[in-house]
Structures are given as C-alpha cells and as structure tokens.
Amino acid sequence: MEKTAYRSEHDLLGNRDVPVDAYYGVHTLRALENFPITGTAISIYPDLVRALASIKLAAARANHELGLLDQERANAIVQACEEVRAGKLNDQFVVDVIQGGAGTSTNMNANEVIANRALELLGHRKGEYQYLHPNEHVNMSQSTNDVYPTALKLAAYSGVFRLVDAMAYLRHAFEQKVQEFADVLKMGRTQLQDAVPMTLGQEFSTYAVMLAEDEDRLKEAALLIREINLGATAIGTGINVEPEYPELVCRILYEVTGIPVATSPNLVEATQDCGSFVQLSGVLKRIAVKLSKVCNDLRLLSSGPRAGLGEINLPARQAGSSIMPGKVNPVIPEVVNQIAFEVIGNDVTITLAAEAGQLQLNAFEPIIAHSLFKSVTHLHQGCLTLADRCISGITANRERLRASVQNSIGLVTALNPYIGYEHATAVAAEALATGGSVYDIVLAKGLLSKQQLDDILQPDVLTKPRHLVVNRAPAGEVRPS
Numbered sequence: 003m004e005k006t007a008y009r010s011e012h013d014l015l016g017n018r019d020v021p022v023d024a025y026y027g028v029h030t031l032r033a034l035e036n037f038p039i040t041g042t043a044i045s046i047y048p049d050l051v052r053a054l055a056s057i058k059l060a061a062a063r064a065n066h067e068l069g070l071l072d073q074e075r076a077n078a079i080v081q082a083c084e085e086v087r088a089g090k091l092n093d094q095f096v097v098d099v100i101q102g103g104a105g106t107s108t109n110m111n112a113n114e115v116i117a118n119r120a121l122e123l124l125g126h127r128k129g130e131y132q133y134l135h136p137n138e139h140v141n142m143s144q145s146t147n148d149v150y151p152t153a154l155k156l157a158a159y160s161g162v163f164r165l166v167d168a169m170a171y172l173r174h175a176f177e178q179k180v181q182e183f184a185d186v187l188k189m190g191r192t193q194l195q196d197a198v199p200m201t202l203g204q205e206f207s208t209y210a211v212m213l214a215e216d217e218d219r220l221k222e223a224a225l226l227i228r229e230i231n232l233g234a235t236a237i238g239t240g241i242n243v244e245p246e247y248p249e250l251v252c253r254i255l256y257e258v259t260g261i262p263v264a265t266s267p268n269l270v271e272a273t274q275d276c277g278s279f280v281q282l283s284g285v286l287k288r289i290a291v292k293l294s295k296v297c298n299d300l301r302l303l304s305s306g307p308r309a310g311l312g313e314i315n316l317p318a319r320q321a322g323s324s325i326m327p328g329k330v331n332p333v334i335p336e337v338v339n340q341i342a343f344e345v346i347g348n349d350v351t352i353t354l355a356a357e358a359g360q361l362q363l364n365a366f367e368p369i370i371a372h373s374l375f376k377s378v379t380h381l382h383q384g385c386l387t388l389a390d391r392c393i394s395g396i397t398a399n400r401e402r403l404r405a406s407v408q409n410s411i412g413l414v415t416a417l418n419p420y421i422g423y424e425h426a427t428a429v430a431a432e433a434l435a436t437g438g439s440v441y442d443i444v445l446a447k448g449l450l451s452k453q454q455l456d457d458i459l460q461p462d463v464l465t466k467p468r469h470l471v472v473n474r475a476p477a478g479e480v481r482p483s
Contacts, residue, residue: 009129025094025128027114027136033107037098040372044108045095047375052087053156053259054112057149057232058140059083060255065142068244075134078120091115099372104365105150112149113140143243143251145235147273147363152255152263154371155227158282159261161378162224168385169217169289175389176210179203179396187464188313188403189410196412199464202314202398209296216289223278223285230255230263231272237362238270276356276364279374286377287349293384294342297335300392304332313403317395334392341384348373407459413440416464421449 008019011028018028044050059080066076085091094115097107113136118128120140126133134140141149183202190200232255233248235241240248252265266272306312322331351373355366364370407413411430418426421444429443436443441459444450450458458464 009127011129011131020129022128025091025115025118026096026111027118027129029110029136030097030107030114033097033101033103033111037101037107039098039100042099043096044099044111045092046099047157047371047379048089048092049157049160050108050153050371050375051092051095051112052089053153053160054108054149055083055086055116056156056255056258057144057152058112058116059087060232060251060258061142061144062140063254064247064251067250068247070244071139071142074124075120075139078123078134079116079140081123082116082119085119086112086116091119099368101368102365104146104363105367105371106146108153108368109141109144109146109149110136113137116140143233143235143247147236148231148234148269150367151273152230152232154367154374155230155278156255156259156261156263157371158227158279158374158378159224161375161382162220162227162282165378165382165385166217166220168382169213169220172385172389172393173210173213173217175393176206176213179206179393180210183398186398186400186403187407189406189412196410198412198415199407199410199459201465202403204465205299209299212292212296216285216292219285219288223282226278226281228261228263229266229272229278231266231269232263233265234269234273238268238273240269270362274359274362274364276359276367276370279352279370280356283349283352283374283377286374286381287346289381290342290345290377293381293388294339297338297342297388300335300396301332313399313406315397315399316392319391334388338384338388341380345377345381348377408441409439411440413459416458417444417450420454420458425449 007022009022010017011020011031012018013028013032015032018031020027020031062071062076062079062083065071066073071079095108095111097111101107117131117134117136117140120134121128121130124133180203183206186202187199188202188205190197190205230252231238232251233240233243235243248265248269252263255261256263300314300316303311303313304316307315316332316334318330319333320330322329322333352370355370355373356364358364358366411433414426414430414433417429417440421429425447429440429447429449432438432443433440441455444455445452
C-alpha cells in the first residue's frame with residue numbers, strides 16, 4: 003500500500019499533518035475531526051461553493067482597487083476563484099454541512115482551497131503561506147460573519163429561481179390537462195360528500211392557479227435575500243475595512259454574479275438578523291403544503307381502480323407490491339408528499355435556529371443553510387418529477403365521471419332554481435331512500451321534461467354562472483334562458 007504523504011501546517015492549537023495533495027489546510031482538517039455529523043460535505047451544494055468563490059473574487063478585486071492587495075496576489079486569487087466557480091475544485095470543500103462556529107469552518111475551507119490553488123498559480127507549493135496566506139490575503143477585509151450569510155443569500159437566490167422555473171414547468175403540465183379535461187363533467191365534493199357538478203378541467207385549473215400564485219410569492223421572498231452585509235466584518239461595525247469597501251465590493255459582486263445585491267443600510271442589524279431566511283422558508287412551506295394537498299387529491303381521485311373513486315388514472319410507474327400481483331400505487335404523488343413533510347420540518351428548524359440568535363450574531367446559520375437548501379433542492383426536483391412522471395400521463399375515466407353526476411344526490415342542487423327548494427329536498431330524500439337517480443325521480447314526478455333536464459345538465463350550464471328564468475310551479479314549463 004502506498005504511504006500517504008503529508009505537509010505540516012500550524013494554527014492556534016499547534017502543528018498538524020495535512021495530506022500533501024489536499025487544497026484544504028489545517029483549519030479544515032480540524033473541522034473534519036470536530037464535526038463528523040451527517041457525513042455530507044458542503045460540496046453537495048454547488049451554489050454555496052460558487053457563492054463563496056464569488057465573494058472571495060469580489061473581495062480580492064476590491065482590495066486591489068483600494069491599494070490593499072498587490073496585483074500579483076490579486077490575480078492569482080481571482081484566477082483560483084474562477085476555477086472554483088467553474089466547479090474544478092468542488093471535491094475539496096469537505097467540511098460537514100452541520101457545524102459549530104457560525105460557519106467559520108466553511109469560510110476557512112474556502113480560504114484554504116483558494117489560497118493553495120493561488121499558490122500553485124504563483125509557482126509555489128501548497129502550504130507555503132508566507133507567499134500568499136488564506137487569512138491575510140484571501141480573507142482580507144472579511145469575516146465569516148459577513149461572508150457566510152452573504153454566501154447563503156447568493157446560493158439561495160440562485161436556487162429559488164430554478165425552483166420558480168420548475169414550478170412553472172409543473173403549472174404548464176396542469177394547464178395542458180385543463181384543456182384536455184375541459185368537457186369532462188364530474189361531481190365536486192365538499193367534506194368528501196357530493197356537492198355540485200363541475201368539470202375535471204376546472205378541478206385541474208385550481209392546481210395551476212395555486213402554483214402561479216406561489217411562483218409570485220417566491221419571487222417576492224427572493225427580493226429580501228438580495229440585501230447583504232458584506233463589509234460588516236465581525237459584528238457590523240466594519241472594523242478592518244476601508245470606508246469605501248462595502249459599496250465597492252457589493253458593486254463588484256453584482257458584476258461577477260449578475261445577482262442584484264444591495265448593501266444593507268445598517269450592517270449591525272443585518273449581521274444578526276435572519277428574518278429573510280425565515281420569510282423565504284415560510285414561502286417554501288406554503289408551496290409544500292399546497293403541493294401536498296394537490297397530491298392528496300390525485301391519490302384520492304385515482305383510488306381504486308375498482309373499489310375507490312377511480313375518476314382519473316395515474317400513469318403506472320412500477321409494481322406496487324411484493325405480494326399482491328397487479329397492484330400499482332401512486333408512488334409519484336407519495337414522494338412529493340414526503341418532500342412536503344420534510345420542507346415543513348425544515349421550516350420549524352429554520353424558525354428555531356433564527357430565534358436562537360444572541361446579541362450581535364446568529365451562530366446557527368449552518369443548520370439554516372442546510373435546511374433551506376434541502377427545501378429548495380427537493381421541491382425543485384419534486385416539481386419536475388411530478389410533472390414528467392405523473393401529471394403529463396393522467397387520463398380521465400369519462401363514463402364513470404358522467405355516471406357519478408347522473409347518480410349523485412348532489413345533482414339536485416343544480417335543479418333547485420328550476421323546481422324549488424321543497425321539491426328538490428323531496429327528490430333528494432327519495433333518491434337516498436330508494437337508491438334511485440335524481441334524473442329519473444324528477445322525470446317520474448313530472449317536475450321537468452326530459453328535454454328540460456337534458457338542457458340543464460349540460461356542462462356549460464352546470465359549471466358556471468348563468469341567467470335563469472325561474473318558475474317553481476310543480477309541473478311548470480321551466481327552461482333556462
């Protein structure tokens with residue numbers, strides 16, 4: 003077995019051996035030892051790694067413009083950051099997603115990777131920090147306390163708009179079904195009991211509208227996370243930065259990322275306040291709740307195929323049982339339900355972590371980040387999966403739906419303006435007692451003619467407002483206008 007080679011690095015606690023080929027250094031090594039929590043490294047979130055590199059790049063350019071960082075080092079840091087932004091060193095971001103220290107380990111991981119790559123670009127070996135130092139040069143004019151929350155906001159902003167696109171994709175899938183099912187009459191239900199007729203297209207249109215509303219709410223929440231505290235350094239007072247630095251680094255960061263960031267007017271407040279993350283998480287929870295409700299409906303409407311409602315058919319995606327041959331389960335709605343449960347739980351975690359902040363800093367932003375990114379990522383994938391693997395393949399059991407309308411007691415509500423409440427109540431009671439259909443009982447009692455009934459029971463009459471000429475005589479000639 004080939005023996006691993008090491009280089010020696012030191013920190014506040016002493017010397018440690020770091021693998022010679024590693025771009026990370028001693029601070030990252032200690033974090034690996036201290037936080038063996040999830041086994042999941044921050045590299046699982048490429049947006050976060052890219053955001054960290056973008057901040058370091060913007061800081062290097064700003065420090066050079068202010069005369070604090072020489073051209074050679076600035077160029078090397080910028081080039082190293084560009085490589086990280088391109089994903090070339092993603093595997094070197096190894097600290098656990100859940101960590102103590104308010105994100106310090108993540109910031110140091112970024113500083114060390116960028117510094118060691120910059121050293122290589124300058125012709126030096128990794129760890130030769132006398133030529134370019136992770137803290138003195140890569141972290142110049144910065145603190146974890148302004149870098150980390152800014153990185154979270156940049157990463158969340160990118161993820162949010164991918165989620166908006168995924169929601170729009172799902173909405174379009176529902177909108178296609180709205181057109182396909184526009185003429186399919188069915189019974190609507192309230193409290194799981196027959197209510198009044200509607201079309202299957204109307205039912206699916208509500209799902210499209212719900213998504214459209216939440217797309218807007220998500221875009222609004224994204225506006226709040228554009229405000230950053232870069233330049234605040236430790237607690238927001240801006241210690242160790244030039245007065246021009248906050249505005250300059252913000253402008254450069256916008257040039258680098260294309261995200262319209264703005265410096266907070268009060269950096270002390272911005273350094274400790276996690277309200278924008280709570281707001282965003284609340285919107286994600288809202289989306290999750292509504293998506294889960296939609297999936298509940300899909301599972302209920304497709305229940306059966308013979309002993310349930312059986313109004314729609316979900317596309318079969320896999321065998322549903324190891325013991326029941328032929329069974330097919332609604333696995334796609336089920337997985338989206340589970341994503342929703344997770345997002346709701348993540349919102350509780352984010353809420354508690356935001357509340358737990360003390361004085362000038364919130365130490366629990368790593369769990370906020372992990373929870374927030376999971377919610378955004380999983381909702382994004384859930385929307386795409388639901389659209390492609392379920393919604394696009396849904397079909398309607400048209401005859402079963404039509405029969406349920408004709409046999410439903412709820413149909414009598416549609417006849418109420420024509421035969422009157424008392425007659426309608428008597429028809430409903432008889433239908434319940436005898437098992438007969440409302441249609442047949444109305445004909446037998448001579449309350450309406452077959453032509454009148456057929457005219458009234460057209461989808462365009464039953465499913466939208468309509469001017470009526472009403473005559474409630476027991477056997478009167480009553481026709482819709």
